[in-house]
Amino acid sequence: MTTYVALLRGINVGGHKKVPMAELRTLLAELGHGDVRTYLQSGNAVFSSPSDDPDALAAGLEKSIEGHFGFGASCLVRSGEYLRAVADACPFPAATLEGKQLHATFLSAPAGPERFASLDRAVFLPEEFRLGDRVIYLHTPGGLGRSKLAEALARPALLKGIDATTRNWNTVVKLTEMSDG
Template sequence: MTTTYALLLRGINVSGHRKLPMAELRELLEGLGHRDVRTYLQSGNAVFTTDGPGSESALATAVEQAIEERFGFACDCLVRDHGYLAAVEQACPFPADELEGKQLHAVYYSEQVTADRFAAVDAEALAPEAFALGDRVMYLHTPDGLGRSKLAETVMRPSLNKGVVATARNWNTVRKLVEMTAAG
């Protein structure tokens, strides 16, 4: 069975730290036996096709180990297939077609998170910003963008994300990864 996956790397190529050139990431993925490897932007998005059964977590672990061996730093990774990515896009509770890509984000998690984790967040005080939870994802509506978002700053605190990997993508990237994994 052949499956196309998106690889989401957390915290690379940010402010000159943890540099991982996309050409070298493509080589690394090909060296792990993956095919049709493509990258999107410099912020750690890749798409690849692989054969045989493989869990998303096992694929992510293999990439994390290879990155640490080759580049000398740890990098959290998430791997998601096309079906999951398309379902996240379809389940968005916010009017995605009416918003700019910078106003809507998906925070992907390594496992399901519950509302209890975010019970201390005073959502009303942060309005008009809003969030909603889905299947291993949080949807963030940030009308002024993520960089100025008090909500994003709050929900991305390490104390609220303890024990899980969380990585955010703007809605343009969400859509592009759905498109790229469909083409695989």
């Protein structure tokens, strides 16, 4: 059995696309997954599965959500091992920053530096980003809500063809702990 983390995008935001976490847990259990747990109301779930195909797990969950709730929600599924590697590879001093200052944007596919070459990084200082394995590490000293860099990184042209969902560092740490056992 492998432990996975499901990251749903764009649910329970401003009263739209409501997915109660109890129902999400039920959907995951009905898909045959075990040890199902959720974290917060923003679409974070940890579960175990014998599958070795995270993309198929994500597709199954997306289909189940659409069938149950009547709307689509993109979902990324990553192994607990992957999440641990993301946390361990953080290029910023996570231990010294507040959770609201550091974020991880998880990507459905790799994104190389050439994709972001048009961004003048100096314009956004002291905000910074670094690329990792299907993740963008984002340091926003003033928080994500006021971040001009986060706004620039979210432009459709930069992430064309890639689904992305962002979590603050506190959430990344908690999901890592949950998926570690």
